[in-house]
Amino acid sequence: MSLTKCLRCHPRGGRVSALPLIGTPVRSDNTNADRTYRRIVNAWCSYDWANSAFATSIIAALFPPFYRSLVTGAGLPEQNATAYWGYTTATGLLVMAVLSPLLGAIADHTGGKKRYMAFFLGVGVLATAAFVTIGGGQWRFASFLYIAAAIGFAGSILFYESLLPHVATRGDIDQVSTRGYALGYIGGGVLLVINALWVARPEWFGMPDVGFAVRASFLSVALWWGFFSVPFFRRVPEPPVVRPADSGRPDSGRPVIGEGFARLSRTFHEIKRYRQLLLFLVGFWVYSDAIGTMIRMATAYGDEIGIGLVHMVTALIVTQFVGVPATFAFGALSKRASAKPTILVTLVGFTALSIGAYFMRTAVHFYILAGTFGIFQGGCASLSRSLYGSMVPKERTGEFFGFFSASAKFAGIVGSIAFGVASQLTGTSRASIIVLVVFFIAGAIILSRVDVDEGRRAAGEGAPARG
Numbered sequence: 001m002s003l004t005k006c007l008r009c010h011p012r013g014g015r016v017s018a019l020p021l022i023g024t025p026v027r028s029d030n031t032n033a034d035r036t037y038r039r040i041v042n043a044w045c046s047y048d049w050a051n052s053a054f055a056t057s058i059i060a061a062l063f064p065p066f067y068r069s070l071v072t073g074a075g076l077p078e079q080n081a082t083a084y085w086g087y088t089t090a091t092g093l094l095v096m097a098v099l100s101p102l103l104g105a106i107a108d109h110t111g112g113k114k115r116y117m118a119f120f121l122g123v124g125v126l127a128t129a130a131f132v133t134i135g136g137g138q139w140r141f142a143s144f145l146y147i148a149a150a151i152g153f154a155g156s157i158l159f160y161e162s163l164l165p166h167v168a169t170r171g172d173i174d175q176v177s178t179r180g181y182a183l184g185y186i187g188g189g190v191l192l193v194i195n196a197l198w199v200a201r202p203e204w205f206g207m208p209d210v211g212f213a214v215r216a217s218f219l220s221v222a223l224w225w226g227f228f229s230v231p232f233f234r235r236v237p238e239p240p241v242v243r244p245a246d247s248g249r250p251d252s253g254r255p256v257i258g259e260g261f262a263r264l265s266r267t268f269h270e271i272k273r274y275r276q277l278l279l280f281l282v283g284f285w286v287y288s289d290a291i292g293t294m295i296r297m298a299t300a301y302g303d304e305i306g307i308g309l310v311h312m313v314t315a316l317i318v319t320q321f322v323g324v325p326a327t328f329a330f331g332a333l334s335k336r337a338s339a340k341p342t343i344l345v346t347l348v349g350f351t352a353l354s355i356g357a358y359f360m361r362t363a364v365h366f367y368i369l370a371g372t373f374g375i376f377q378g379g380c381a382s383l384s385r386s387l388y389g390s391m392v393p394k395e396r397t398g399e400f401f402g403f404f405s406a407s408a409k410f411a412g413i414v415g416s417i418a419f420g421v422a423s424q425l426t427g428t429s430r431a432s433i434i435v436l437v438v439f440f441i442a443g444a445i446i447l448s449r450v451d452v453d454e455g456r457r458a459a460g461e462g463a464p465a466r467g
Contacts, residue, residue: 037169041176043235044167047160048180050228052188053221054128054153055295056320057195061313062217063131063146064300070139082300083421088143089296090413092150097413100158107159108396111241114233117159121229124152129222132215160232162401165389166239174339177386178331181378182324189320191224196313239397276455277391279446281404284384287347287443289414290354290436291377302366311363315370322374330379339387340452346380347444354436391455 067088068081076084107113127149134142168176195217198205202213302312334342353372360369385404392400421432 039235040167040237041179043231044160044163045176045180045183047156047229047232048184049187050225050232051153051156051160052184053191053224054124054149055184056188056192056316057217057221058128058131058149060295061192061299061316062195062199062214062309064297065303065309065312066214067139067142067146068300068303070134070137070142074137074139076139078304082297082304084139084143085300086297086417086421088146089150090417091143092147092154093292093413095147096151096154096158100154103155104158104162104397104401107162108241111238113159113162114236114238117156118233120152120155120159121226122152124149124156125222125226127152128225129219131218134215158401161385161389161404162397163236163239164385165392165394165397167236168386168389173390174334174383174386175331177389178327178334178379178382181382182327182331185320185323185327185374185378187224187228189317189324191220192313192317192320195220196310196317199313200310239394274391274455274458276451276458277388277400280388280391280450280455283443283446283450284388284404285443286439286446287350287380288384290350290439290443291380293414293436294354294357294373295377298370305361307363307366312366315363315367318367319370319374319377322371323378326375327378327382330383333379334383338452339383339390340447340450343380343383343387344444344447346376346383347440347447349376350380351437351440351444354433354440357436358430358433387452391452391459393459 064085067085071081071084072078103116107116127145130145131142131149134145164173164177195213198207198213198217199210202208202210205213207213207216299309299312299316303309330342330346333345349372353369353376356365356372357369360366388404389397389401
């Protein structure tokens with residue numbers, strides 16, 4: 001994450017209507033199996049619609065400037081505000097980077113990916129709702145709550161994405177993934193428009209001031225995220241668990257956490273069997289670092305150089321709605337040219353975008369860069385997860401998507417810390433943008449060396465874990 005039809009919700013339970021799935025063959029007899037498949041795919045995609053409210057309104061738009069105001073309001077130097085925001089985001093990413101592979105392995109062993117996802121969703125929603133209690137100057141409390149919310153967000157995404165290879169058939173995994181991202185752009189964009197109106201004209205909505213409107217926006221994200229998650233939990237089935245008895249290995253009798261560590265250890269030892277998957281992960285780690293850093297630091301950087309909040313939020317709305325047709329366009333391109341070369345095209349675009357960001361000075365520049373980012377981000381991210389999913393053995397999606405999640409989180413840590421250190425040492429974040437250019441080029445070079453066909457053959461063979 002345009003659509004031929006907008007996502008619609010049933011008024012009595014949030015049920016998502018079955019929309020035609022781009023790229024999915026539908027037989028003329030319109031069998032129950034066809035309808036069931038479409039409903040499951042639509043429900044899976046609906047979680048992109050739900051969680052994108054946090055990604056847009058919280059991570060990208062409103063929380064970074066809000067956090068900076070808390071730091072400066074506490075009497076700390078201006079340059080510390082961006083630095084502390086970078087360190088806060090890095091901390092949340094580090095926690096999930098460490099936990100993700102273990103959580104995925106435990107979920108594969110015990111089943112219940114949806115149950116684990118619900119737990120993290122609950123943590124994220126409650127922490128986000130608690131943002132309304134943050135008072136002036138309470139930047140440490142704000143850091144704690146944001147880290148909790150970010151962990152909830154990232155944990156729910158881990159288990160959500162691990163279900164993609166189970167939900168989509170092998171032939172349309174790219175289209176299912178890109179459709180989810182496109183819906184995410186719309187969902188996040190719709191709420192961001194509402195939040196932007198609240199912040200720009202609070203008096204229109206009976207709100208006393210901008211500060212009240214920002215806090216109301218935080219609460220709206222929590223409610224949106226929780227409510228629109230309902231279709232996913234109602235319709236997406238839990239995949240079967242491959243138990244030790246099914247795989248020919250004796251049951252170890254270890255506690256769940258112990259078995260999780262054991263499975264994780266086996267995966268570390270056997271990942272060399274999935275050489276192409278591992279090579280892809282390294283490339284993804286590199287270019288995802290740059291993309292994640294752009295998302296998390298854009299408004300903090302814009303605020304630092306004097307671009308107004310209304311301009312930045314409006315520019316991010318442009319990003320959301322440019323991203324919808326662009327994501328579908330890249331999904332269609334991947335059907336002709338396959339996923340890997342399509343991702344490489346987006347990385348070339350991101351490299352040019354990073355060079356332009358170094359010279360950004362005005363709100364007009366921010367609008368141009370935000371729109372350009374929207375063109376490439378959805379296609380790159382959606383095709384990256386579907387390409388990875390196509391090279392993952394289905395019986396071990398939890399632990400392998402745990403590694404995928406860890407790669408993304410570790411990636412964001414490096415970029416966030418780079419921004420923080422650059423801000424404190426030089427008084428500006430501009431110099432750290434050069435690192436993004438290097439990361440995009442390096443990531444593209446590594447990705448170009450991935451043999452996707454070999455990776456998919458290895459996944460199809462299963463390479464089952466040994467006891």
